[in-house]
Amino acid sequence: MTPTPTTANSTTALVVLAATDRLRRADRELLVLAGTVGETHVVVPDAPGDALLDALAAHAVRTVHAPEGGPGDRLTTPAVALAEAAARETGATVLLLAATPEAADVAAHLGVRLEAGVITDVVALDADRVATKSVLAGGWTTRCRATSPVLIATVRPNAVELPADVAAAAPAEAQRPRVRTHALRDTGPAARVVGRAGLPASGRPALGEARVVVAGGRGTGGDFGPLEQLADVLGGAVGASRAAVDAGWIGPEAQVGQTGRTVSPQLYVSCGISGAVQQRAGMQTAGTIVAVNQDEQAPVFEIADLGIVGDLRTVLPQAVEHLRALRG
Numbered sequence: 001m002t003p004t005p006t007t008a009n010s011t012t013a014l015v016v017l018a019a020t021d022r023l024r025r026a027d028r029e030l031l032v033l034a035g036t037v038g039e040t041h042v043v044v045p046d047a048p049g050d051a052l053l054d055a056l057a058a059h060a061v062r063t064v065h066a067p068e069g070g071p072g073d074r075l076t077t078p079a080v081a082l083a084e085a086a087a088r089e090t091g092a093t094v095l096l097l098a099a100t101p102e103a104a105d106v107a108a109h110l111g112v113r114l115e116a117g118v119i120t121d122v123v124a125l126d127a128d129r130v131a132t133k134s135v136l137a138g139g140w141t142t143r144c145r146a147t148s149p150v151l152i153a154t155v156r157p158n159a160v161e162l163p164a165d166v167a168a169a170a171p172a173e174a175q176r177p178r179v180r181t182h183a184l185r186d187t188g189p190a191a192r193v194v195g196r197a198g199l200p201a202s203g204r205p206a207l208g209e210a211r212v213v214v215a216g217g218r219g220t221g222g223d224f225g226p227l228e229q230l231a232d233v234l235g236g237a238v239g240a241s242r243a244a245v246d247a248g249w250i251g252p253e254a255q256v257g258q259t260g261r262t263v264s265p266q267l268y269v270s271c272g273i274s275g276a277v278q279q280r281a282g283m284q285t286a287g288t289i290v291a292v293n294q295d296e297q298a299p300v301f302e303i304a305d306l307g308i309v310g311d312l313r314t315v316l317p318q319a320v321e322h323l324r325a326l327r328g
C-alpha cells in the first residue's frame with residue numbers, strides 16, 4: 001500500500017517495536033504507516049541508543065517509551081505493561097505492531113487491558129481506520145473496522161511502501177525524540193527466558209520480512225542449491241512447502257503456508273510446489289507470484305502472475321545466469 005500523508009494530527013499512533021539494535025524494514029513500515037495516522041510515539045523493549053533515536057527522529061517520532069532497567073528475563077508481560085502505560089499516557093488510539101507470533105501475543109493481551117479491538121495480519125489501513133486483511137487461507141480479502149475507541153493492528157511486512165529517502169522526507173525541524181522510562185513493577189506471573197540461541201546466520205534476509213522469497217517443494221528432490229543461488233542473486237530468502245520440510249530437506253522455520261509462516265513479499269518464486277490451498281494460505285498476498293513447475297496443470301498456475309512450465313533444475317540456473325549477466 002502507498003500511505004497517504006496525514007494532513008491533521010488528530011490521532012495519536014503508538015508503534016510497538018520488538019528490538020532496539022536497529023530499525024528493520026518492517027519497523028520502518030510501521031513508522032511510515034503511523035505517520036499517516038497522526039502524531040507518532042514508539043515503545044521499545046530496552047534503552048534506545050543514539051543511532052536508534054536518530055533513525056526515529058527521521059520518522060518524526062515524538063516520544064520513545066522504554067522500560068526502566070532494561071528488558072529483564074520475562075516473556076510478553078513486561079512488553080504488554082510497557083505498551084499499556086505508553087498508550088494510556090499518550091492517549092494513542094491506534095497501536096501498530098509487526099505481524100509476528102510474539103507481537104500477536106502482545107496485541108491480544110493489550111486488547112484486553114485497553115478494551116481495544118485487535119485486527120491481525122493487516123495489509124492496508126485507511127485514514128478512517130478501516131483495515132484490509134486476507135482471510136480463509138488467502139481466499140478472501142476483507143475490510144474491517146474496530147468498533148472500540150482504540151484499534152490495535154498487527155501489520156504484515158512488505159505491506160507499506162517506503163519513501164526512497166525517509167530522512168529527506170522528514171520535517172526539517174526533526175529532532176531526537178524524548179525518552180520516557182517506565183518502572184514496571186507489576187508485570188504479573190510470566191514465563192522466564194532461561195536461554196537464548198541465535199539461528200545460524202545464512203546471510204539472507206529473514207523469511208517473514210524478505211522482499212523476495214524463493215520457495216521450493218517436493219519437486220526440488222531435496223536439492224535447494226539452485227533456489228539458494230536464485231535467492232542470493234535476488235537478495236531474497238529461501239522458503240519451502242511442508243512436503244519439503246517433512247522430507248527433512250530444510251528446517252521447519254522455512255515452511256510457508258497454513259501451518260508455517262505467512263509471507264507477503266513483493267516477489268514469490270514458487271519452485272516445484274503444486275500450490276495446495278494450505279501452501280497458498282501463506283503466500284497468496286505476495287505482490288508478484290512466479291511459478292516454475294513441470295506440470296502445466298499444477299494448481300499453482302491458477303494464482304501465478306508468471307508461469308514457467310519446465311524442470312526447475314534447468315529453469316533456475318538459466319534465470320541465475322541471465323540475472324548475473326544483466327548485473328554485469
Ligand SMILES: Cc1cc2nc3c(=O)[nH]c(=O)nc-3n(C[C@H](O)[C@H](O)[C@H](O)COP(=O)(O)OP(=O)(O)OC[C@H]3O[C@@H](n4cnc5c(N)ncnc54)[C@H](O)[C@@H]3O)c2cc1C
Pocket residue numbers: 216217218219220240241242243244255256257258259260261271272273274275276277278279282292293294295298310311312313
Ligand atoms: C492441516 C494441513 C496443513 C498444511 N499446512 C501446509 C503448509 O503450511 N504449507 C504447505 O506447503 N503445505 C501444507 N500442507 C500440505 C499441503 O496440503 C500439500 O501436501 C503440500 O503443500 C505439498 O507440497 P508440494 O507442493 O511441495 O508437493 P507436491 O504436492 O508433491 O507437488 C510437487 C510439485 O513439484 C512439481 N515438480 C516435480 N518435479 C519437478 C521439477 N523437476 N521441476 C519443476 N516442478 C517439479 C510437480 O509437478 C508437483 O506439482 C498442509 C496440509 C494439511 C492437511
